[in-house]
Amino acid sequence: VNWSLFFDLTVSGLTLGSLYALIALGYSMVYGILKLLNFAHGDVYMIGAFIGWFVLHGLGGPTNPPVSGAAVLVAMFNVAMLGCGVLGVAIERFAYRPLRNAPRIAPLISALGVSIFLQNSALLLFGAQFRDYGTFDLIGVKTYNVGQLFFSVPQLLTIVAALALMVALTVFVSRARLGKAMRSTSFDREAASMMGIDVDRVISVTFFIGSALAGAAGVMFGLVFGQIYHFMGFIAGLKGFTAAVIGGIGSIPGAMVGGLIVGLAESYATGYLPQGSTFQNLYVFALLILVILIRPSGLFGQAVIQKA
Amino acid sequence: MATGGRQDFPTPVDAPDAHAPRIGVDEWVASVDAKRERYAGLMGPILRAWDQLPQWGRVLLFAAPAALFPLVTSQGNLFRYGLFTLVYALLAIGLNVVVGFAGLLDLGYIAFFGCGAYLYAILASPQFGHHWQAEAAIPVVVLATAFIGFLVGLPSRRVVGDYLAILTLFFGQAFVVFVNNANRIDFPFVGHVDLTGGSNGIANIDVFNFFGYQLNSTTQQYYLLLILIALTLILLGFVNDSRTGRAWRALREDPLAAEVMSIPVNRLKLLAFTFGAAIAGFTGAIYGMIATAALPGDYDVGLLITIYAIMILGGFGSMIGIVVGAIIVSSVPELLRSSANARPLFYGAILLVLLIKLRPWKRLAAVLVGLIAFGFAVHAIAAAAYPRLVDGNVVGSGFFSRALDHWMLFPKSPEKIADVAYILLIASIVVFPQLSLMWRTILLPPLLYSVMFVWENLLLLQINGATRLILLGALLVALMIARPQGLFGKAYVEIV
Numbered sequence: 001v002n003w004s005l006f007f008d009l010t011v012s013g014l015t016l017g018s019l020y021a022l023i024a025l026g027y028s029m030v031y032g033i034l035k036l037l038n039f040a041h042g043d044v045y046m047i048g049a050f051i052g053w054f055v056l057h058g059l060g061g062p063t064n065p066p067v068s069g070a071a072v073l074v075a076m077f078n079v080a081m082l083g084c085g086v087l088g089v090a091i092e093r094f095a096y097r098p099l100r101n102a103p104r105i106a107p108l109i110s111a112l113g114v115s116i117f118l119q120n121s122a123l124l125l126f127g128a129q130f131r132d133y134g135t136f137d138l139i140g141v142k143t144y145n146v147g148q149l150f151f152s153v154p155q156l157l158t159i160v161a162a163l164a165l166m167v168a169l170t171v172f173v174s175r176a177r178l179g180k181a182m183r184s185t186s187f188d189r190e191a192a193s194m195m196g197i198d199v200d201r202v203i204s205v206t207f208f209i210g211s212a213l214a215g216a217a218g219v220m221f222g223l224v225f226g227q228i229y230h231f232m233g234f235i236a237g238l239k240g241f242t243a244a245v246i247g248g249i250g251s252i253p254g255a256m257v258g259g260l261i262v263g264l265a266e267s268y269a270t271g272y273l274p275q276g277s278t279f280q281n282l283y284v285f286a287l288l289i290l291v292i293l294i295r296p297s298g299l300f301g302q303a304v305i306q307k308a
Numbered sequence: 309m310a311t312g313g314r315q316d317f318p319t320p321v322d323a324p325d326a327h328a329p330r331i332g333v334d335e336w337v338a339s340v341d342a343k344r345e346r347y348a349g350l351m352g353p354i355l356r357a358w359d360q361l362p363q364w365g366r367v368l369l370f371a372a373p374a375a376l377f378p379l380v381t382s383q384g385n386l387f388r389y390g391l392f393t394l395v396y397a398l399l400a401i402g403l404n405v406v407v408g409f410a411g412l413l414d415l416g417y418i419a420f421f422g423c424g425a426y427l428y429a430i431l432a433s434p435q436f437g438h439h440w441q442a443e444a445a446i447p448v449v450v451l452a453t454a455f456i457g458f459l460v461g462l463p464s465r466r467v468v469g470d471y472l473a474i475l476t477l478f479f480g481q482a483f484v485v486f487v488n489n490a491n492r493i494d495f496p497f498v499g500h501v502d503l504t505g506g507s508n509g510i511a512n513i514d515v516f517n518f519f520g521y522q523l524n525s526t527t528q529q530y531y532l533l534l535i536l537i538a539l540t541l542i543l544l545g546f547v548n549d550s551r552t553g554r555a556w557r558a559l560r561e562d563p564l565a566a567e568v569m570s571i572p573v574n575r576l577k578l579l580a581f582t583f584g585a586a587i588a589g590f591t592g593a594i595y596g597m598i599a600t601a602a603l604p605g606d607y608d609v610g611l612l613i614t615i616y617a618i619m620i621l622g623g624f625g626s627m628i629g630i631v632v633g634a635i636i637v638s639s640v641p642e643l644l645r646s647s648a649n650a651r652p653l654f655y656g657a658i659l660l661v662l663l664i665k666l667r668p669w670k671r672l673a674a675v676l677v678g679l680i681a682f683g684f685a686v687h688a689i690a691a692a693a694y695p696r697l698v699d700g701n702v703v704g705s706g707f708f709s710r711a712l713d714h715w716m717l718f719p720k721s722p723e724k725i726a727d728v729a730y731i732l733l734i735a736s737i738v739v740f741p742q743l744s745l746m747w748r749t750i751l752l753p754p755l756l757y758s759v760m761f762v763w764e765n766l767l768l769l770q771i772n773g774a775t776r777l778i779l780l781g782a783l784l785v786a787l788m789i790a791r792p793q794g795l796f797g798k799a800y801v802e803i804v
Contacts (some may be wrong), residue, residue: 106792113784124774163499285478
C-alpha cells in the first residue's frame with residue numbers, strides 16, 4: 001500500500017470536506033426552517049470568493065500587502081462573510097419571502113432564477129476569465145505535519161477555520177436565545193410564531209449565518225485552489241447539497257459529518273477508483289443516490305412522518 | 309406583502325394575503341368560480357367559445373398559423389427560430405406530463421433528451437458506421453429512452469419531493485459527465501470503445517430516412533415537428549381526460565390521499581416517468597437529426613432551465629400555455645439579439661410594468677415627468693462639472709439614440725462606473741419595496757434613471773452574452789412573485 005498517497009488524499013479530502021461542510025450548513029439550516037432548496041446558495045459562495053479576491057487586490061495584491069498577510073486574510077474573511085450574509089438576507093427578503101405561502105415549486109423556481117441571475121451578473125461584472133488568488137505569494141509555501149499528514153498553510157487554515165466556525169455555530173444554536181428560536185422555528189414554524197418568536201427575524205438570521213458560512217468557504221476555496229471563476233458555484237453547491245442530504249438535511253452535525261464524508265469520498269475516488277480524476281463527481285453522486293435509497297432521511301436525520 | 313402606507317400592527321406570520329392559496333376550496337369549485345369571473349367581462353364571449361372548443365380545435369387554432377410560417381420566412385430564420393421553438397415546445401410538453409400532470413419534480417429530464425440524441429447518433433452516423441432507417445431507429449430510440457426513464461423512475465416509489473428532485477438532478481449531471489468522458493472508457497470483454505466522442509460529440513448524424521424518403525430540407529423537418537406536436541397535444545388531451553390522467557392529478561394534489569383511495573401510486577409514477585422520457589427521447593432523436601451533431605454541452609443545466617421556464621411561464625398542466633411559453637421563451641432571445649430590437653423591448657416592458665403598477669394615472673404622470681426632469685438635471689450638472697461623464701458614445705444612431713445622448717449619461721470609459729452602478733442598483737431594488745409609499749414615489753424617478761443608465765452603459769453592450777440570461781433569471785423571480793401559477797395555469801388551490 002502506498003501510504004504517502006493515502007495520507008495526501010486524506011489531507012485534501014479533509015480540506016474539501018471542510019469546504020463542503022460549510023456550504024452544507026447553509027443548505028441544511030435553510031431547509032430545516034423553510035423546507036426550501038436554496039439553489040442560489042452555491043452562487044452566494046461564488047460571490048464570497050470574488051469579494052475575497054477584491055479585498056485582497058484592493059489592499060494591494062498578494063505580492064506586497066501593505067499590512068501583514070494575516071491581517072489581509074482576516075479582512076478578506078470578514079468582508080466576504082459580511083457581504084455574503086447581507087446578500088443572503090436580501091435574497092430571502094426579495095425572492096423567497098413573498099412566496100412563503102405559494103405552492104412548493106414556486107420558491108424553488110425563484111431560487112433557480114436567483115441562481116441564474118447571480119451567475120450571469122458575475123459573468124457580466126467580472127468576465128469569464130479565471131482570477132488568481134496568488135496564495136503562495138501571500139502566505140508562502142511552508143508545510144506543517146501531524147505525523148504522516150502534511151498540510152500546506154491554506155489547507156491547515158481552511159480546516160482550522162472551518163472547525164472554529166462550526167464550533168461557534170453549534171454553541172450559538174444550542175445556547176443563544178436566537179439559536180434556540182431557530183431550533184424551535186425549524187421544529188414547527190407555526191407553533192413558534194404562536195409562542196411569540198419573530199419568525200421573520202429568525203429566518204433572516206438563518207440566511208445571514210448560512211450565507212456568511214458560504215462566503216467563508218468561497219474565500220477558503222480561493223486560498224486552497226488559487227483560482228476562482230463565475231461558474232464555480234454550481235458544482236460546489238451540488239456537492240454541498242449532497243453533503244447536507246447524506247448527513248440528514250436539517251441537521252447541523254449531520255451537515256458537518258456529511259461534508260467530511262463527501263470530501264473524503266471525492267478525494268479517495270480520485271486516487272483509487274478507475275478513471276477517478278475524470279469521474280470523481282459521478283462517484284460522489286452515486287454515493288448520494290445510495291444513501292438516499294438506503295436511508296432517505298440521511299445519517300443524522302430523523303425519519304419524518306408525512307403529514308397531509 | 310404590505311401594500312403601501314405604514315402599518316401600525318405587526319403582520320402575523322402566515323397572514324392570508326392576496327397571493328395565498330384559498331383555503332378550503334376544492335379544485336372544481338375554484339374552477340367554477342374562476343369561470344364565472346372570467347365570463348363577466350368584455351372578453352366573455354371569446355373565452356366561452358374557447359372553452360367550448362374541443363382539444364383538437366384548439367390545437368388546430370395554433371397549428372394553422374404555425375403551418376404558414378415557413379411560407380413567409382427565410383430558411384435561416386426557419387432553422388434558427390422555427391425549428392428550435394418547436395423542439396422546445398415538444399420537450400416542454402413531455403416534461404409537463406411528469407411535472408404538470410403527475411407532480412413529480414424531475415430535474416434530470418434533459419438527460420433523456422440527450423439519451424435520445426446520442427442513441428440516434430449511434431444508430432445513424434459514421435461514428436459506428438451504422439446508418440439505420442428512421443422507421444427502425446426511432447422505435448428503438450424511443451423504447452430505450454423509455455426504459456431508461458423507467459429505471460430512473462424506480463427510486464421515485466420511495467424517494468419523494470425535494471429528494472426526488474435532487475436525485476434526478478444528479479442523474480442529469482451524471483449524464484453530462486458520462487457523455488463528456490465516455491470516449492475514454494475501457495469496457496470489460498469488448499475493450500476500448502469510443503461511445504460518445506467525448507467533448508467533440510458525434511458529428512454528421514443522418515437525416516431521417518423513412519422507407520428511402522429523406523427529410524432533407526428544413527421545411528420538411530419543420531412540418532414533421534409541427535405534425536408531431538399537434539398529434540402529441542391531441543393525444544395528451546385524451547390522456548388528461550382519461551382515468552390515468554385523473555389519477556395523475558390526484559397523485560399531484562395529494563399522494564397520500566390518492567393512495568388511500570386505492571390509486572396505484574407507484575405504477576402511475578413510473579408510468580409518468582416512462583411517458584415523459586419517451587417523448588424526450590423522441591425529441592432528442594429529432595434534435596440530433598436537425599443539429600446533425602450530438603454535443604455534450606447541449607444537454608446541460610442551461611437547457612433544463614429554459615424548458616422549466618417555458619413550462620412555468622405557460623402554467624403547470626396547461627398544454628396550450630406551454631406552446632405559448634415556448635414561443636415567448638424562444639422569441640425573446642431572438643428579438644434581443646440586436647440592440648436595435650432590444651432597446652424598445654426593454655423600455656416597453658418597463659413602461660408596461662409602470663402602467664400596471666402605478667395607479668392612479670396622476671402618480672404615473674408625476675413619475676414620468678419627474679424622470680424626464682431628473683435626467684435633464686443630472687445631464688446638465690454632469691456636463692458642467694464632469695464633462696467626462698457625458699463624452700461617451702451612445703449605442704445606435706437613430707433619432708431616439710441622439711435624443712438619449714442629450715439626456716442620459718454616457719461616460720467616456722463606462723466599465724468601472726457601470727459595474728459599480730449595477731451593484732448599487734441591485735441593492736436599491738432590494739431595499740425599494742421596504743420603503744413607504746411616499747418615498748417610493750419620490751425615489752422612483754432616480755431609480756428608473758439608474759436602471760436606464762445601467763442598461764445603456766452595461767447591459768446593452770453585452771446583449772448577446774450575460775444580459776439575456778440575467779433578464780431570464782430576473783423574469784423567473786418576478787413571475788413567481790407576481791403569478792406563481794404561471795400565465796395560463798389555474799390558481800393552485802390547497803385544501804387544508
